[in-house]
Amino acid sequence: MATVSDERIEQLLAKKAQLSEAMAAGDLDPQEFVALSKEYAEVEPVAEAAAELKRLRAEKADLDEMLDDPEMKEMAEEELSEINEKLPKAERGLAVLMLPKDSADEKPAMLEVRAGTGGDEAALFAGDLLRMYQRYAELQGWKVELISASASDVGGYKEAVASVKGNGVFAKLKFESGVHRVQRVPATESGGRIHTSAATVAVLPEAEEVDVQIDEKDLRIDVFRASGPGGQSVNTTDSAVRITHIPTGIVVSQQDEKSQHKNKAKAMKVLRTRLYEHERAIADAERSGARKSMVGSGDRSERIRTYNFPQGRVTDHRINLTLHKLDAILEGSGLGELVEALISEDEAQRLAGLEEGE
Numbered sequence: 264m265a266t267v268s269d270e271r272i273e274q275l276l277a278k279k280a281q282l283s284e285a286m287a288a289g290d291l292d293p294q295e296f297v298a299l300s301k302e303y304a305e306v307e308p309v310a311e312a313a314a315e316l317k318r319l320r321a322e323k324a325d326l327d328e329m330l331d332d333p334e335m336k337e338m339a340e341e342e343l344s345e346i347n348e349k350l351p352k353a354e355r356g357l358a359v360l361m362l363p364k365d366s367a368d369e370k371p372a373m374l375e376v377r378a379g380t381g382g383d384e385a386a387l388f389a390g391d392l393l394r395m396y397q398r399y400a401e402l403q404g405w406k407v408e409l410i411s412a413s414a415s416d417v418g419g420y421k422e423a424v425a426s427v428k429g430n431g432v433f434a435k436l437k438f439e440s441g442v443h444r445v446q447r448v449p450a451t452e453s454g455g456r457i458h459t460s461a462a463t464v465a466v467l468p469e470a471e472e473v474d475v476q477i478d479e480k481d482l483r484i485d486v487f488r489a490s491g492p493g494g495q496s497v498n499t500t501d502s503a504v505r506i507t508h509i510p511t512g513i514v515v516s517q518q519d520e521k522s523q524h525k526n527k528a529k530a531m532k533v534l535r536t537r538l539y540e541h542e543r544a545i546a547d548a549e550r551s552g553a554r555k556s557m558v559g560s561g562d563r564s565e566r567i568r569t570y571n572f573p574q575g576r577v578t579d580h581r582i583n584l585t586l587h588k589l590d591a592i593l594e595g596s597g598l599g600e601l602v603e604a605l606i607s608e609d610e611a612q613r614l615a616g617l618e619e620g621e
Contacts, residue, residue, distance in 0.1 A: 267357050269320075272313045279303070279310035312357040319350050359610050367468035367543070368434035373410075373536040374466055377422040379442060381460020383415060384449040388570075389462040390419030391593055392443060396427070396436070398595025405429030410529055411519045424533060426469060433468045438581075438605040440466045441565045447572030457573060461566075469532075470539030477535065483507040484527070489518035506530045513537050568601075577601070582608045 282303040286296065323346045329339035376393045378385035400407045405427055412423040427436065444461045452458065489503040503518035504526040515537065517530035569578045570589060577592050578585040584604050591597030 266354060267313070267316065267361065269317075271361075272317050272357075275306070275310045275313040276317075279306050282306060309357070309360045312353070312360050316350075316353045316357050319346055319353055322346055323350065355614070358614055362610065362613050365434070365437075368437075369431055370433045371426060371428040371469040372433045372436050372466050373469045373533065374425045374427055374436065374439075375422070375464070376420065376424075377463045377465075378415065378420065379461035379463050381445075381458065383417045383419075384445075384447075384458055385460040385462055386415035386421055387417065387419035387449075388443075388445045388460055389421070389423070390415075391445075392462055392464060393420060393423050393425070395593050395595050395598060396425075396439075399598045400427050400429070400432075400595075402595055402599075403429060403432075403435070405432055410533060411517055426532070428469075433466070435602050435606070436466045437468075438567075438602070438609070439464050441567035443568050443570065444566060445570045445572070447570075467536050467540040468543070470535040472535070475535050475538045475542070477508070477531075477538065481509050483509060486523060502526060504530050506534055508534060508538060511538065511541055513541065579605065581605070 282299060285291075286299050286303060291299070323343065326339045326343045326346065329335040330343075332339075374393075374396055376389045376396075378389040381388070397407050406429060408426045408428075410424040410426055413421040415421050442461050442463055444459060446457055446459050448455050449458050483506070485505040485507075486501040487503050487505065488501050502521055502523045503516065504523060505514065505516045506527070507514045513534060515530045515534045517526040517533070520526045520529065567579065567581055569580070570593070571578070572589065574587075575589045576585055576587045577589050579601055582604060584601070586592065586597065586600060588597045588600075592601065
């Protein structure tokens with residue numbers, strides 16, 4: 264376990280005091296005050312955890328000395344037992360808070376769900392996954408907006424893209440990227456045989472204009488007539504929009520809205536997010552080992568989870584966790600247990616990486 268030095272604890276406490284003092288100064292302009300307030304909000308929980316750890320260490324040192332006093336020994340041993348139980352938790356809690364933050368963790372997310380192998384059954388499963396994330400988001404108090412959706416003829420989706428906004432969205436959903444596999448008897452199967460099909464999930468931090476600079480000269484914008492299922496025309500004007508980002512080759516199409524202007528705005532939102540992820544992937548590759556210290560690689564081709572209906576279980580293959588509560592997970596209420604387990608494992612791996620580097 265990574266141990267935080269007394270010197271580092273003092274630095275954290277001093278930083279909080281320094282920021283508090285700076286904010287109390289009367290000659291700050293609004294912009295400076297906002298910047299200081301933001302920094303203070305980030306430092307405060309870390310400093311509070313540092314203060315608690317400092318208190319526990321001081322108490323332990325006092326109790327250790329009391330062990331030499333025959334009259335105080337029994338009481339000291341009892342209290343030491345309690346302190347020794349609290350200390351490792353406080354040590355780990357502070358170490359976790361001090362881990363480098365992913366700058367995208369607090370961002371909203373773009374959630375993309377696509378049917379994979381398995382035909383109609385894969386599309387139905389993609390629909391199940393989208394509903395699971397929508398219900399989970401509701402329980403978190405997040406807002407979900409469907410950006411685009413291509414429904415399949417039997418229900419479910421060939422693909423769907425949604426924007427999820429709220430507190431810490433990307434931090435909680437980022438480990439959902441990958442291939443989700445389902446094993447069940449399809450409703451269309453008369454023989455009762457179990458089929459395996461899959462859907463791919465991608466979770467990208469949603470980029471704002473300040474995150475990605477897009478030069479109009481790098482874009483090719485095509486407009487065309489939107490069409491519905493089976494080639495049936497749903498629009499009599501060229502309202503659908505396809506945007507190609509020439510330097511990267513990233514292509515985004517949008518045709519859900521009847522207005523060309525609205526379709527272009529939605530397509531630009533998706534393009535900005537994919538470009539932001541493209542830049543993050545390049546930065547991750549340049550930082551050696553950055554991906555190794557995370558749960559899974561974030562690779563969309565990686566099989567991450569299996570939903571087995573006959574046995575009512577869900578297995579996450581990255582952390583070898585099996586939960587026999589498939590219904591609750593697909594209802595959204597049980598997904599939190601998986602999410603928290605993935606976050607804890609990621610923290611443990613990154614803490615271990617820090618210790619190896621010491």
